[in-house]
Amino acid sequence: MSSELPDSAVSPPSGAGESTSGPSRRTVIASGVAVGGVVVAGGTLLAGAEEAPAAGTAPSSRVSLTVNGTRRTVTVDNRTSLLDLLREHFELTGSKKGCNAGACGACTVLVDGQRVNSCLTLAARLEGAEVTTIEGLADGDRLHPLQQAFVDQDAFQCGYCTPGQIMSGVGCIKEGHTGSPEEIREWMSGNICRCGCYVKIVRAVEQTVGRK
Template identity: 60%
Template structure:
């Protein structure tokens, strides 16, 4: 039988899908911008590159910083001011390990933007002791062995200092309720309550 040359010729002129894909991958696709043009940047990227000027006082020392507007107060304290007493626990504001005092009010610093603290006075656990003398809460935590691993302790102490300043807790039940935002995974809660009660008697 004579060979069907028409089909062979058609196949010769129509590349396979594999050949199309292979040849397409070898073709560079160039996206060019007009001369002198630069890629557009988002507002956040512009602010991040320039920084936002912020001034606040931490443990009695004034600081003037240029900050990324997305930086949390916790990260600024730990990474730029080397105040590592405030701990990064859940990073979601649920465990209280990062609690600090802002103008005397207890705040979880992992959910607080540092640029919003311009002009404030911030106290971390490092700033509670005065002239080498422990704060009554710090001493009470030692006296009552109110910690085990110690990771949550700075936040517990700062939160307790804010609680005492608020003056709303009178009973152990009220202390437990108002300290419920600070989690101790070791379960030292009875000792923590006893330490706070001791410090309340000294404040």
């Protein structure tokens, strides 16, 4: 089908019956489009003005939580992750930022005794929570049994994933998922070791529960 307008839709030549006292059809259409564009643009700008926060007033929350046995209170941007709170506000850098998307497990910590990916956990939602990081496992100079088992079994190479592996292992033991090497591997499968120390990591967990 042709996309051309029929002759009847085309404005007649000047003087061929076209009134000079009012705007032409073409002028009206063009004006309507222009006005419509202004209305849409105006509506968009208005909506944006209503939704955007004023400069320097990003939404924030005051949060009190216990980290490694110490009560902490801080005001943070509502978008702040637990990982960034630990590393940037509390200077607890043992928890590592690997993928920052919950896929590698390097940032694993315990929240109220449960394993979580701290990069995916909003700090603002942890009012009253108890957080344990790798820095909180040892008892003074005495290593946690799983930390010692990692040393004994040589269960690391570069060490970047090790804090998350250990925290996940502690959680795995508390949850009772240590019945076999296969079960340990399954329940720690969210923790990635690029150096490939999985066999020794499993042995370290087994040593901690008394099977090695």
